[in-house]
Amino acid sequence: MNQCEDIKLLLEKYFEGNTSLSEEESLRNYFMSDMVADNLLKYKPIFVFFAESRENNAIEYSAEHIAIPVNRKRVIIRALTTVAACGLILLGIFLLPKGQNTAIPDLSCSGTYIMIEGECFNDPDLVFLHAEQTLNDLSLLFENFSTSDSPAVELNE
C-alpha cells in the first residue's frame, strides 16, 4: 500500500475523530511537506493551518473563549431599564414641592404686620415704641459724634 493510500485512510479516520495524536501529527507533517499527492492537495490548507498555529503557539481564540458568554439582548434591556428608572427618580425629585415647611402658614405673622430684626409685630403701639427707641439711639449716636474729639473710628467700640 503506498503512502497516498495510507494518508487517505488516515484522513477518513481523522474526520471521524478516530485518529490518535501521533497519527494526526503524521498527517500534519505530510501536508507540510512538498510530497503531497495531487488528489490530496485540497486538504493541505486545513492541516497547514493547524501545523502553523501549533508551531507559532499563536492561538488567537483564547480571549474570545475566555469571555463569559453574555446574552446581549438581556444586557440591553437591563441597561435601558436602569436608565429609565434613573430618569423617573430625577423627574420625581424635580416635580415634588420644594419642601413642605413653606406651605405651613406662620400664624404669628398673619394679617398686617411689620418684621423687625426677624420678629413680627402686629401691634401699632409696639411698632411705634420700637421705632422711637431706634430713633433715640440714632440721635444719641450723632450727639456723641459731634461732641467727641476722638476719631470716628472709635465710635464703633
Next chain:
Amino acid sequence: MELNQFKEEVLPVRSKIYSYSLRLLNNLTEAEDAVQEVLLKLWQMRERLEEYRNIEALSIQITKNICLNKLDYQKRHQTDQVDQFYFIAETDSSEKRMEAADAVSLVKKIINSLPDLQKLIIQMRDLEGYELDEIAEITGCRIESVRMNLSRARKRVKEIFFKINHIS
C-alpha cells in the same frame, strides 16, 4: 488550576448545569452539548476561577447565557450554515483559485465561524493537543460524545472549505 482541582471543584456542579440546561432547552442532546460547552469554557478560564467566590453561581450564569444564546440562535438562524457559506464566500473567494496563504486564512475563519462547542473542541484537540479522554474528563462527558462533536467540527470545516473552493 490543575485538572484534579478542576474535577474536585467544578465537576460537582455538572448535574446542576445539566438539569438547568435541560429545563431551558427541553432537548437531551442540546442540553448535553450545553454542559460540554459550559465546562470547556470554565476550563478555558481555569486560571481565573479562584477569583470567583461562588463557582456554582458562575457556572449557572454561563449556562443560562449559553442556553439563551442557543435558543436565540435557533430562532434566527434556521439556515445558518448556508448563510455562512455565502458570507465567507463573498468575502474571501473573489478569485476562482485562492492563494495558499488565503486558503489557510480561510480555514481559520471557518473555524471561528463554528458553533462554540465545536470550536472549543477542535481548538483543544487540533491546536492544543488534548487527548479525547482528557476533554471527556474536563466535561464529565462520555468520550464518544466528545468524539462525535470533534468529528462534526472537522467535517464541517472540510465541507465549508470545499464548498467555497468548489471542490467535490
